[in-house]
Amino acid sequence: MSPGMITFTGVLLAVGAEFCYCFNCISPLGDSVDWFMMYKVPKATRPMPKKTTGKEFYYLDANNATWSFMDVNIKEPDQNPLYYTLQQIYQKNPEKYGMYNDQPPQGSVPLTSSTTNQATGAHMKGAFAFDKDSGFWLILSVPFFPAPQKYNYKYGSSQLIKAQAILCITLDSKYLEEIEKIFDITKPMFFDGNKPFLQELPRVKDTKKSTKIVVDFKSKGGQEFREYAKSASFGADLYDSLVAPDLKDNLLVETWSPNLGSNCSTYKVYDVKKVEFKDGYWFKSTIDHAKWAVTENRDWACIGDINRAKSQFRRGGGTMCLRHAGVAKQFRNLIPEEYGMYNDQPPKSSVSMDIKQETSGGHMKGAFAFDKDSGFWLILSVPNFPAPRKQNKPLLKKFNREMNYYSSGPNGPIVTDFITRKGQSFRGYAKSASFGQDLYHPLVAVNLKDNLYVETWRPDLKTECSMYKVYDVKKVAFEDGYWFNSKTDHSKWAVTENRDWACIGDINRNISQFKRGGGTMCIHHAVVAKQFRKIVKEKEECP
Known part of the structure; x- marks a missing residue:
């Protein structure tokens, strides 16, 4: 007998001694x-930090609300909460x-x-068992189970093969009547149960x-839950x-093969496309049958x-929601940060994900990463950098579509004010490939209403001597005596002559750059x- 079987048998004997099925x-x-939650992982189809077989799962519960990886076989008894919970039906023969x-x-x-009509019957999966005092309700996404x-x-x-999600709640028996009301509206397909009890359902009808x-x-322990359910006639x-x-x-939602697209009404509903755990294990929604x-x-x-x-x-069908700050954070953390790396001279080992690779593409270099709360943006002049981590294709495809749309739209530039998390003011200047002019003279200097000193790589534009002058910097020298000239300087920066603005960007003062997108970010x-x-x-x- 396995250790898990010994443990579970011990529980049955202990509660039996108290004359309570519980x-x-x-x-x-x-x-x-x-209560507990399980997130069964899919069978690995590619190299991963963990070579999963589809039998393992992540687990959290009322005692430890943090996802923990369980290298356990969900098909077998040992250390399997799903097995242990259902054994109460298989061994105790509950009346309800x-x-x-x-x-x-x-x-x-x-x-x-x-x-019996699978096309219009409830899209619901689960099991429950109650005695006169308490019971459990399993809500899950697993077919044929x-x-x-x-x-x-x-x-x-x-x-x-696919990922699945499972929720178990321990409830007072008084809630069985509420569950019956839910079933009266949703019409689940029962295939097993106590027949006299099921034939009485619903005892309280929705008139x-x-x-x-x-x-x-x-729950029996006082945890707040809320069930949302709909009938086949709900129509939405x-x-x-x-x-x-x-x-x-707003809601972030993971379900199987969603085809509605994100809903952007008053309260937005976003489709989750990828799930990633803290230990680096991840999978896409295309192999995720969970509904959370x-x-x-x-x-x-x-x-x-x-x-x-x-x-x-x-x-x-329906969904059961748990009000728990820690658990909500655990689920939000499953949604990977949004990040991207871009460079008009990418690392040689990388593969371009851009849809616009010709020389009229943006002369831009940088990287960014954001979670739901904050992030960073690196703007730099370094070619062939940074090295790729892994490709966040859904996000980058979205940006590429937007870039393609913008390049065929208005030719004008964009000026955007930013404030850091600590309150520092920045202003970003950017232009499209269709702008057809230098970024610094007709845009930055004019907007800041001051002359500019500009250092960029091999400028072939002369110093601009109009109302707001733009001077090309020829030599840089620091206070410690270190100096170099612009011929060995690939940076792109600017500073106002009189006002309090300094900028770092990724585009040069060069005729060839008139037909390239790019920008600069200025700090006040x-x-x-x-x-x-x-x-x-x-x-x-x-x-």
């Missing part, structure tokens, strides 16, 4: 737990239990005639024929039409059984501007 969620240690799945296990027979009571626990090999329901729950997406408006926050959501700013995280797809408008800072003015040793004067 249906609960069970942890990997075999102990009762108020049910198993439902729109894709039931092979060989099972639907127990309710009104829900769980096995009916007569077959005992089985997790099919076909379900190892108003509602198409949606929102129910608040509290659950997340943007019910969950987001009720929670009054998290608020962008508030403390709600949800696991459910319905997708963001048009076909689901006419299917019942008296001391920094003074430091740049002090290093101007020689400049090209006006005639």
